[in-house]
Amino acid sequence: MSSTTIAPCAAPAPAAVAPDATLPALVGTGLPVPLVDGRTVPYANLDLAASAPALQAVADHVAELLPYYSSVHRGAGYASQVCTSVLEAARGTVARFVGARESDVVVFTRNTTDALNLLAGAVPGATLCLDVEHHATLLAWRGDHRVLCAADTLAETLDGLRTALAERPTALLAITGASNVTGEIPPIAEIVALAHAAGTRVVVDAAQLAPHRRVDVAGWDVDYLVLSGHKLYAPYGAGVLVGRRDWLDVAAPYLAGGGAVRAVGVEGDAAEVSWAPAPHRHEAGTPNVLGAAALAAACRALDPVIDTAAPAHEQALLERLTAGLAEIPEVQPLRIWADTTDRVGVTGFTVADLPAGLVAAALSAEHGIGVRDGRFCAHPLLARLAGGTDAVRVSLGLNTGESDVDRLVAAVREIAQQGPAADYHEVEGRWVPLHDTRDLDPFGLGATGSAGAGCGH
Structure with missing residues (x-):
């Protein structure tokens, strides 16, 4: 029987203590x-x-759930039923946290980039965004996609958006909730109103906004909202797409596979498929139960503050x-x-x-x-x-x-x-x-580091 030994760090792991006692504590504070x-x-x-x-509350919740980890949706065992309950309850928790409408659907994804690419496959027309956006919002779209250069002021930028939307029919406008470069917050409700006046839906990239401010899908009348758990103090590999059901119910499944179907048969030499509606239509494969649970736990911990x-x-x-x-x-x-x-x-x-x-x-x-x-x-x-x-x-x-x-x-x-x-x-x-004496492999895993340039949206 083999075993793996992890070398201890130079100092014991610090307690999770928040600088402000009124705020939820994080794992690793004081590392x-x-x-x-x-x-x-x-x-x-x-x-x-x-x-x-x-968040410490997130880590604790995942640790409590781990002994129950099992298959979901079709598992008859007790642990499977518990995990199914946790996964589906997480949808409701996330929906409440972002102020979703009763009719909105919550689709679990890997992150914001994944959520935007999923939505891109459901958009029945042209798309538009500003040049200030994260690459995920700039690049996810297919077909007729325009990028509008933002002006030096918000007022001029809104005028530019209004003009661009009037020039040609646009199905979806994608905007950031807060810049990941400068932190600036555009007037979301005002942008949604001008877009809706032109018959255009809006998706808000809330990856940078949601960890800092309340997001309000129904209050802003936003059509879709996306965010990442790893930016919301839940780094367990889950994100969400929240929004109107109609496009998502008729779009081609994001991934083809088990869990996304109602029935599969074979007619001649072709598969005959009856796809499930959203959210399961776009969640093929074994879902990230721990990630969804972590994201919901983060929403519960952040909601009071x-x-x-x-x-x-x-x-x-x-x-x-x-x-x-x-x-x-x-x-x-x-x-x-x-x-x-x-x-x-x-x-x-x-x-x-x-x-x-x-x-x-x-x-x-x-x-x-x-x-x-x-x-x-x-x-x-x-x-x-x-x-x-x-x-x-x-x-x-x-x-x-x-x-x-x-x-x-x-x-x-x-x-x-x-x-x-x-x-x-x-x-x-x-x-x-040039002479770095720091131990960059404290766990003894043979890691050498990387010069990767990704930004993990």
């Missing part, structure tokens, strides 16, 4: 991480816009971060529109002539701060805002504290004005310390 100079410091995770750690404590906590930190970065002459913040008044806790910036990847590497290796660098799967937007060069992105969350923001500002000032303290070189497009 000790090594620096290139040999010291160990608590990790300042300021990269939550890419992927957020699990998403209107009050969470946004108040974040906005105070965002103001502190914005003010601190504004005092560093070398830092240039990125903004899409001159007249936006609302943002979630995401901000992108460049630092003088320093490569963004070098800044991010120094923040990690020398200060224990995790940020994102690159073009954030928004290349057209970065081409406009940063001349096509990479930028640094800082994103805040439930476990971010004032000390994390202050550490970041002080570290960026030091790097901008004095340069990195260590020596760095590029390896496969990524900046790494």
